[in-house]
Structures are given as structure tokens and as C-alpha cells.
Amino acid sequence: MNKTDNPTLEDVARAAGVSTATISRSINEPDKVAQKTRDRICEVINKLGYTPNFGGRALASKRTNIVGAVIPTMANAMFASGLQAFQETLSASGVTLLVASSGYNSDHELEQIRTLITHGADGLLLIGAARPKATMDFLHLRNIPFVIGWHYDNDPQRLFAGFDNHKAAQVMCDAVLQLGHRRVAMIGGITDGNDRAKSRIDGVRHAVANFAGDAVLLDILEADYTLENGGNAFAKLMSATPAPTAIICGNDVLAAGAVVRASDLGLKVPDDVSITGFDDINLATVVRPALTTMRVPQTDMGRSAARLLLARLAENRQVRSIEFEAELIRRQSLAPPGG
Amino acid sequence: MNKTDNPTLEDVARAAGVSTATISRSINEPDKVAQKTRDRICEVINKLGYTPNFGGRALASKRTNIVGAVIPTMANAMFASGLQAFQETLSASGVTLLVASSGYNSDHELEQIRTLITHGADGLLLIGAARPKATMDFLHLRNIPFVIGWHYDNDPQRLFAGFDNHKAAQVMCDAVLQLGHRRVAMIGGITDGNDRAKSRIDGVRHAVANFAGDAVLLDILEADYTLENGGNAFAKLMSATPAPTAIICGNDVLAAGAVVRASDLGLKVPDDVSITGFDDINLATVVRPALTTMRVPQTDMGRSAARLLLARLAENRQVRSIEFEAELIRRQSLAPPGG
DNA sequence: TTGAAAGCGCTAACAT
DNA sequence: ATGTTAGCGCTTTCAA
Numbered sequence: 001m002n003k004t005d006n007p008t009l010e011d012v013a014r015a016a017g018v019s020t021a022t023i024s025r026s027i028n029e030p031d032k033v034a035q036k037t038r039d040r041i042c043e044v045i046n047k048l049g050y051t052p053n054f055g056g057r058a059l060a061s062k063r064t065n066i067v068g069a070v071i072p073t074m075a076n077a078m079f080a081s082g083l084q085a086f087q088e089t090l091s092a093s094g095v096t097l098l099v100a101s102s103g104y105n106s107d108h109e110l111e112q113i114r115t116l117i118t119h120g121a122d123g124l125l126l127i128g129a130a131r132p133k134a135t136m137d138f139l140h141l142r143n144i145p146f147v148i149g150w151h152y153d154n155d156p157q158r159l160f161a162g163f164d165n166h167k168a169a170q171v172m173c174d175a176v177l178q179l180g181h182r183r184v185a186m187i188g189g190i191t192d193g194n195d196r197a198k199s200r201i202d203g204v205r206h207a208v209a210n211f212a213g214d215a216v217l218l219d220i221l222e223a224d225y226t227l228e229n230g231g232n233a234f235a236k237l238m239s240a241t242p243a244p245t246a247i248i249c250g251n252d253v254l255a256a257g258a259v260v261r262a263s264d265l266g267l268k269v270p271d272d273v274s275i276t277g278f279d280d281i282n283l284a285t286v287v288r289p290a291l292t293t294m295r296v297p298q299t300d301m302g303r304s305a306a307r308l309l310l311a312r313l314a315e316n317r318q319v320r321s322i323e324f325e326a327e328l329i330r331r332q333s334l335a336p337p338g339g
Numbered sequence: 340m341n342k343t344d345n346p347t348l349e350d351v352a353r354a355a356g357v358s359t360a361t362i363s364r365s366i367n368e369p370d371k372v373a374q375k376t377r378d379r380i381c382e383v384i385n386k387l388g389y390t391p392n393f394g395g396r397a398l399a400s401k402r403t404n405i406v407g408a409v410i411p412t413m414a415n416a417m418f419a420s421g422l423q424a425f426q427e428t429l430s431a432s433g434v435t436l437l438v439a440s441s442g443y444n445s446d447h448e449l450e451q452i453r454t455l456i457t458h459g460a461d462g463l464l465l466i467g468a469a470r471p472k473a474t475m476d477f478l479h480l481r482n483i484p485f486v487i488g489w490h491y492d493n494d495p496q497r498l499f500a501g502f503d504n505h506k507a508a509q510v511m512c513d514a515v516l517q518l519g520h521r522r523v524a525m526i527g528g529i530t531d532g533n534d535r536a537k538s539r540i541d542g543v544r545h546a547v548a549n550f551a552g553d554a555v556l557l558d559i560l561e562a563d564y565t566l567e568n569g570g571n572a573f574a575k576l577m578s579a580t581p582a583p584t585a586i587i588c589g590n591d592v593l594a595a596g597a598v599v600r601a602s603d604l605g606l607k608v609p610d611d612v613s614i615t616g617f618d619d620i621n622l623a624t625v626v627r628p629a630l631t632t633m634r635v636p637q638t639d640m641g642r643s644a645a646r647l648l649l650a651r652l653a654e655n656r657q658v659r660s661i662e663f664e665a666e667l668i669r670r671q672s673l674a675p676p677g678g
Numbered sequence: 679t680t681g682a683a684a685g686c687g688c689t690a691a692c693a694t
Numbered sequence: 695a696t697g698t699t700a701g702c703g704c705t706t707t708c709a710a
Contacts (some may be wrong), residue, residue, distance in 0.1 A: 006481065008686090008687055009687060009688060009689095010687080018697085019696065020687090020697090020698095021689080021696070021698075022696055024688065025690095025695095025696085032696095033696085034696085037696085049477070049481060051453065051456055051481070052457060052687080052688075053398070053686080053687050053688070054394075054403065054457065054459030054687095055395070055396070055398030055401075055459070055686070055704090056687030056688035056702090057394070057687075057688055057689075058393060058397060058398075059397075059687080059701095059702045059704085061690085061702090062702075064393065064394070065458065066437070066458055066459075074413060074426070075416075075423045077416060077419070080413045080419040081413070084412055084440060087413070087438060087439065087440060091451070094454075096454055096458040097438050098405070098435055098436065098437050099436050100426065100430065100436070101426060101427065114390075115433075115435055117390065118391065119393060119403070119404065119435040120393035120394070120397075120459070142390070227625065253621065256621075256625050259625075260624075282592065283621060283622060285566065285599075286595050286598075286625060286626050287625050288602075288627055347702090347703055347704085348703060348704060348705095349703080357680075357681085358680065359705090360680075360681060360682080360683095360705080360706080361679085361680060361681075363704065363706085364679095364705095367705080371679080371680095372679075373679060373680085376679080376680085392702080392703050392704070394688095394702070394703070395686090395702070395705085396703075396704055396705080397686095398685095398687065398703080398704070398705090399704040400705060401705095
């Protein structure tokens with residue numbers, strides 16, 4: 001598994017007729033080296049195809065310029081584009097991204113965190129705030145700098161780059177109730193190990209409970225984020241008596257699955273039943289009727305998470321959490337009940 | 340940016356009353372250490388919260404157990420799910436994934452390759468076979484083990500885990516022609532720096548040119564993979580005289596955009612015009628009519644790419660490229676011309 | 679089965 | 695502006 005022997009700093013130093021320190025400087029602090037020397041060194045470096053050895057550098061400088069991210073899965077468009085922005089922002093600062101996925105499982109998450117730290121991550125991006133004590137203890141014991149994305153709350157001890165899922169879900173549910181819906185149901189993500197999914201459900205619960213009227217939340221189903229599951233949950237909800245007039249989904253994939261299934265079942269959306277989504281991914285705009293959904297600033301969150309983490313790693317004491325707002329996007333899948 | 344000082348091997352050795360070599364062994368080759376000693380060491384390690392320093396380990400052992408991937412973008416569902424599988428497979432072998440994105444730009448790709456190597460990647464996953472000489476030279480000069488994904492050809496010098504884009508596009512185009520279409524147009528991805536997009540276009544060209552009849556490829560437009568671009572290209576193609584009866588898209592996102600735009604323009608798919616996609620992502624099944632498309636085994640490619648790379652890094656000489664087959668998935672967006 | 683000790687390649691403090 | 699040099703924490707012979 002070894003690479004063939006690559007040139008070392010010393011090889012370059014010898015070939016350029018200077019000391020290793022000068023080479024090191026010309027790479028890391030170029031302005032501290034005379035132009036002429038630098039040019040010569042640069043030439044030699046190219047000729048030899050030299051690149052610094054990672055281990056040596058990490059050992060001597062006590063940093064790797066690698067940060068890690070543990071996300072539920074890259075296969076969910078919502079995380080993929082945020083992660084893309086996170087990576088691009090890091091890259092602009094010469095920092096590289098190590099990724100691992102938890103599959104929404106918190107034991108697995110701890111394992112992955114350990115792995116990333118073992119592999120040299122200087123800091124981490126984690127998704128959501130809820131995690132077992134063992135995980136928090138490890139993070140704390142090892143004094144690991146980390147940012148929490150896709151979630152926001154007021155805890156000043158933590159660094160967040162996210163939005164309030166509870167509030168966003170409440171906004172959506174309020175919009176549904178305002179239109180006159182009184183029998184509402186929900187298809188949410190699996191709440192176990194996923195505090196964002198749980199917050200969205202709680203937000204809907206809260207909105208219905210606090211509504212100045214007689215609205216009722218008929219049922220809440222949890223499902224993994226697939227079109228198929230969304231469709232199945234939809235069918236189940238609609239087979240109840242009385243059926244809901246609006247179904248709030250915790251995710252666009254579930255909602256798109258529901259819309260497609262509605263059509264298969266001969267139900268008209270939004271005439272027979274309204275359906276709402278969450279996240280505003282591509283799927284939401286392509287399905288017919290297009291989904292009324294909460295737009296989540298994925299790219300902004302990814303970028304901000306990177307900035308926060310970089311600042312934190314630079315020991316900038318001014319670093320503070322950033323709260324984003326999810327935005328209600330009205331499209332055709334939501335309308336007043338009864339057509 | 341430094342971490343607080345963590346315990347070192349020497350701390351553990353002192354506390355356990357043995358030498359550093361024994362600690363090292365008990366971590367890396369446990370069977371070479373006596374059971375009793377090992378137990379004591381393990382206890383001390385836990386008490387101290389020791390984890391090996393990454394730099395020291397990398398320096399001494401000349402390996403990092405990190406591999407890198409440079410993909411065009413994680414925001415494209417096609418790469419996201421493949422990358423997810425790649426990462427999961429690596430993870431099962433204790434290897435961690437460093438990711439970088441090229442944005443379909445080959446200069447940027449070289450830069451990212453350098454970055455990943457600088458950050459300790461033992462090997463790489465790259466997408467597609469075509470790259471500038473400078474990139475190939477670097478890869479070769481540094482003797483970097485790498486696998487090429489999402490592409491396959493017969494070059495025995497290289498390691499591929501992919502499929503033949505040319506052939507797949509040809510299969511799709513043949514299917515279109517078989518149904519009786521004679522005026523065909525294409526919306527492909529930007530070919531500059533993207534050999535897969537180019538191969539798909541060439542495959543269509545080839546199919547039309549070799550068709551035993553009078554089929555004509557009216558026009559080929561290139562567009563970035565967005566719904567909007569797909570829609571715009573569609574509108575442009577349909578405004579020509581004569582208009583195509585079938586439009587082959589190099590990607591499901593473009594095709595979905597085209598289908599949606601068709602509906603906006605009052606055109607019926609497939610009655611007025613057939614549209615086909617490529618990749619078979621979620622979007623293809625949700626849009627109405629659903630897309631006839633080529634299913635690409637993204638997850639399998641990701642997993643295989645990981646296995647190939649791991650085998651290559653283990654200096655297994657038996658490693659050979661794997662060719663996958665794309666599969667034609669017939670749905671409603673393609674039908675004989677003229678309704 | 680265990681220990682001693684020689685590096686691995688680099689950075690950074692200090693000296694010039 | 696450049697050189698000298700002492701580690702950084704670990705793995706790995708070689709010896710015991």
C-alpha cells in the first residue's frame with residue numbers, strides 16, 4: 001500500500017542549494033523568502049514533482065487542515081447540496097473535507113465521529129443537536145471543535161448554522177389551517193435519532209393545538225424518505241374515515257410520493273386533498289400539482305457552517321450561531337378544502 | 340487551532356509500565372501481545388482517553404487509510420448516491436473518504452487532486468477518463484493509485500468501475516428510432532471537460548448515422564444540468580421548422596425540465612413530442628408523463644469503485660475493471676410519433 | 679513476549 | 695533573508 005519513495009524536503013533543499021527551513025517557508029509563508037530564492041525553489045519543486053508529506057506536516061504543525069462532516073446520508077438532495085457548499089467554502093481556505101454518514105443512527109454517528117477524529121479531522125460538522133451522552137462526552141473530552149447544521153436553537157454554548165424546524169413546520173401548518181382545513185394529517189420522517197423530523201412533527205402538533213378553532217390532527221405516520229413510503233403512507237391516511245383534507249409532509253420526497261399516489265388512486269390534489277412538502281428540492285417543482293413547501297436555505301447553511309467552523313478553528317472568539325429562516329413557497333398542491 | 344494536548348503513546352506506556360512498542364503492538368497487532376499485558380494496556384488507554392495521533396502514525400507507517408474522490412458535484416443526485424455507496428464501502432474497511440469537487444472543470448480537477456494528495460489520500464476515485472496531460476503526468480509521476488468511475492472502456496492500463504456511455508446512448512436512440520421517429524434532436528450536458536456527456540451525444544449521433552433509414556438528427560444543444568436549462572433548450576428545439584418528434588436528453592434533470600416546459604407550452608408528451616432522459620433518478624418517476632430513461636447502476640458503481648481501489652491499495656495484482664450495463668427503462672414519455 | 683532506539687518528513691524557535 | 699536544530703508521536707527493526 002506504500003507509495004514509491006517521493007522526494008522529501010531535504011531532496012528539494014539539496015537540489016536548490018538552500019536549507020529545508022527555507023523550502024518550508026517558501027511553501028507556507030512565501031513573503032518571508034526572497035523572490036529569487038523562491039523562484040529557484042519553485043522550479044526545483046516542479047522538476048522533482050515534490051509535494052509535502054502529509055504525516056510529517058501534520059505531526060510537526062499539529063494540524064491537518066482537514067475537517068470532517070457526519071451527515072445522515074449524501075443520497076438525500078437536501079444534504080447533498082448543503083455539503084457541496086460546505087466543501088466549496090472549505091476548499092477556498094485550503095481545508096479539505098472528510099465525510100462519513102450515520103444513516104440517521106446515533107450509535108453509528110459516534111463511531112463515525114471517532115473515525116473522523118482518528119483520521120485527523122481538526123473539527124467537525126454535525127447535523128442536528130440531539131445526541132446521546134456518550135457522544136457528547138467524547139466530543140467534550142477530546143475538546144473537539146464542531147458546528148451543528150440544519151438546526152438552530154438559543155443555546156449559546158453551541159455553534160449553529162441552521163433554522164428552527166419547529167417554527168418552520170408551525171408556519172406551514174398555520175398556512176394550511178388559515179385556508180380552512182380542519183382535518184389534518186401528517187407524514188413525517190422517522191423521529192428516532194432525527195431531531196429535525198421530530199421538531200417538524202412537534203411544530204405541526206403545536207400549530208393545531210393552538211389554533212383558535214376546532215382543527216384536529218387525525219394521524220401522524222413516520223416513514224423513511226422515499227417516494228414509495230410517501231405514497232403508501234398517503235394511501236393509508238386517505239383510507240381512514242373521516243379522511244384528512246390536508247396532509248402535511250415532513251419532506252418533499254414523501255410529499256412527491258403522496259402526490260403521485262393520489263393521482264394513481266384517482267384523487268385530485270388539491271381538490272380532494274391538499275398536500276404540502278418540506279425542503280423545496282427539485283422534486284417539488286416538477287411534480288404536478290407543484291408542491292407548496294418550506295424552502296430551506298441549504299446552500300447558505302452549508303456555506304455558513306464552513307465559515308463558522310473555520311473561524312472557530314482559527315480561535316476567533318467572535319464566532320456566533322447563525323439562524324436562517326425557512327420560507328413558505330406557495331404552489332398548487334395546497335388550496336382551501338373541498339376544491 | 341491546536342487541540343489541547345492529548346495523551347501520547349509514551350504517556351500510556353509510562354502509566355502501564357511497558358514500552359511504547361508494546362502499546363503500539365497491542366493496538367495494531369494484538370495477538371503479538373500477551374493477554375494480560377493487553378488487558379492492562381486497554382484499561383489505561385480508556386482511562387486516559389488515548390487515541391493515536393494521526394500525524395505520527397501517518398509519518399511512521401507511510402499510509403493514512405484515507406482515500407479521496409474528486410467528483411463534478413455532489414449536488415447532482417447521480418453522483419451523490421454513488422458517492423454514498425463508495426463511502427459506506429470504504430468505511431466498512433476502516434478507510435475514510437476525502438471529497439472534493441471539480442465543477443466539471445479539468446483545471447480545477449487537477450488542483451483538487453493535488454489538494455487531496457497533499458492532505459494524505461492514499462488513492463483516488465476520479466470520474467471519467469478524459470483529462471489533460473498535466474493531470475495524467477501528475478498522477479503518473481506521483482504514482483498515485485486511482486480508479487475511474489462512471490465510465491468504462493477497454494484500456495487494460497486503467498481501472499474502471501463504470502458503464503459505456505456511448506453504447507447506452509446508442510441503445511436509447513435506437514429505441515427511439517425503432518418506434519418510428521425520424522426527426523430527432525438532443526439536449527446534452529456541456530461536453531467541455533465532460534467525456535460522459537460527450538459520449539452520450541456521440542452515441543446518439545452514431546445511432547442516427549447508422550440507422551437503416553432516413554432519420555435525421557436536427558440539432559444538438561448543450562446545457563448545464565438544471566430544470567430551467569432543460570426547459571429553455573426544449574422550447575428552442577420545438578420552435579424550429581420542422582420540429583423534432585423526439586428529443587433525447589443526456590440527463591433526467593434536463594428531460595424533466597423539458598417535460599414541464601412542454602406542458603407550459605401546451606404541448607402533449609408523448610403525443611406531440613417524445614422526450615427521453617438518462618440516469619433514472621427520482622425525478623424521472625415523478626414527472627408526468629414519467630420518463631423513459633437509461634437506468635445507471637449508481638450504487639453498484641460506487642461500491643465497486645471502492646472495492647477496486649481498496650484491492651489496488653492492498654497491492655492485489657488481480658484487480659480488474661468492472662463494466663456495468665445501463666438499462667433502458669420504458670415509461671410514458673416515449674411513444675411512436677404523432678400520438 | 680517485550681524493550682531500546684532509529685528514524686519517518688516536517689515546522690518553528692532561535693541564531694545568524 | 696536564511697540556516698541550524700530540536701522535536702512532533704508513531705512504527706518497526708533488532709536485541710534481549
